[in-house]
Amino acid sequence: MVLLSSCAVRTDQLARDPGTVRMALNGWVGYEASAEVLAHILREEMDYQVQLVRVDEQPSWQAIDQGVIDVIVENWGHEDLMELYGPGGNGTAVDGGPNGNEGVIGWYVPAYLEEEYPEITTLEGLKENTDIFRTAETGDRGEFLGGAPGFVTQDQGMIDAFDLDLQIVFAGSEPAQITEVRRRYAEEEPVLFYFYEPQWLQEELDLVKVDLPPYEEGCADDLEEVPCDYPAYELNKIFRAGFVEEDDPAYRFLDNWTWTNDHQNEVARMIADEGLDSSDAAEIWVEENPEVWRPWIPAGFDAG
Template identity: 45%
Template sequence: MTRSTWVRAGVLLAAMAMAGCGGAKVGESSSGGGSGDCGDFNIAINPWVGYEANAAVLAYVAETELGCTVTKKDLKEEVAWQGFGTGEVDAVVENWGHDDLRKKYIDEQKTAVSAGSTGVEGQIGWYVPPWLAEKYPDITDWNNLNKYADMFRTSESGAQGQLLDGDPSFVTNDEALVKNLNLNYKVVYGGSETALIQAFRQAEANKTPVIGYFYSPQWLFAEIELVKVDLPKYTAGCDADPEKIACDYPDYDLDKIVSKKFADAGGPAYQLVKNFQWTNDDQNEVAKSIAEDKLSPEAAAKKWVDANKDKIQAWLPKS
């Protein structure tokens, strides 16, 4: 090969590398399905569909636009954070506060860092179905909950009213709240987001009583306008001691947490995660496609990405 041929080949390879990992326009990437310079990208999947929506869209864009080899790992929240230090997890793509985990893994072990806000605003609380709030308007004031406790008794709660929670790994202060507000209730864990949704749906359809933990963003609110119970107002520091909490949950700016090694490398997948932001409505749209319309996460992501290419363009690494 002549010198001029080597030069032309070098220029061509450099151009290809730049196109593969920086500034590509949506739909123009020549790499995909695991080829290219992005390398491996390990995303934790926490057990609620809003999180799954975030992960589905990020994974789809990483694969189709950046050529990453994406591996999704179904993990509870704290287990996912443990994976930062072992190299098993690169990113947690929706974090609900977790000051305890931040202290342990960001401040002390220094294996994780924040990659900024997702743009999604989260809220946790106690909810009742619309029919119940309409029939008993004062039930949405926590001060009145004890007079309705017998209505919520179940075989699991015994002589107390049942406060239905979801997965025990979710962020919850409910056991402390019940104790510190002197409520005649017992927290019963349904085990999953699906169990909560089913309970609220059945309660509204059959006009049966239920009170439970729930959160937004959540696509179910478009179907059933669950009514939030007013707990004592949240003030800064009122939840500092987990055992003494007697106030409502704060509003959450849901952020992304990544391994420090992943962030320090600064590769295309990290840049994508860092740039990723969307709205509550965006997330609910994809989440509904997965949970209610029964699309695969990949199909739900493709549907949303195809309709929002301008938003995707803003997330892609710049050359």
């Protein structure tokens, strides 16, 4: 047991094996796609060991603070956690800059529903037609299909602020939500649900985002009353401060890494839709896209 008695020692500075990179693995397939591709390159091209630590979004930050992981590869906002763990707080987390993915969260309906109810993708049209989303579980209220409870969400505050007769029913996980949306889509049933991009299913199903009052600075500060849509997200990396200070090739590789929504969706589709093991999907993508990832390798690097 190691006792830390000096406030001069940050919790993230606990000793680690310099040949091992510890990467958070959050619970959606797009994140997994990014993490597995990076892990494959670190292992096969740079001779590092990689530990993928399965952990939810917010606990990932706590793990960085405790020195347990080195990097979160896809962060969706979390300004509150940056205030707590970033330079103005504990000083254990560092904004690693954009990872290249553009994040969108919103409310979606299938295109066939818009054809039947052209006004359904407006706030007023939604308010007038919540009854079409009623289910046995929600009774007299329309169902709003949520994803995983741990995802970034302000849906209840939006429902309350917009005075919508809706009840949130959480699918429980990304795969469970996708299964349910696909089932209803195949039957052309009404469904209103929380969803996002990048997400490979957007390329398979014809979905329409509901047009809600746009996000403005401060409009979501009180999550009990949110009279606006989600903000757009420039998804970024979060590094453990000690990992940045070590400045070894693994850090510089991850710092160099950016890719697009399309790149992520290619790998995510192989995992979630085609049933490939995530490491196999990553290997296929790496073999087929050397022109994309070779510039991420630090200049002059030699695995030796």
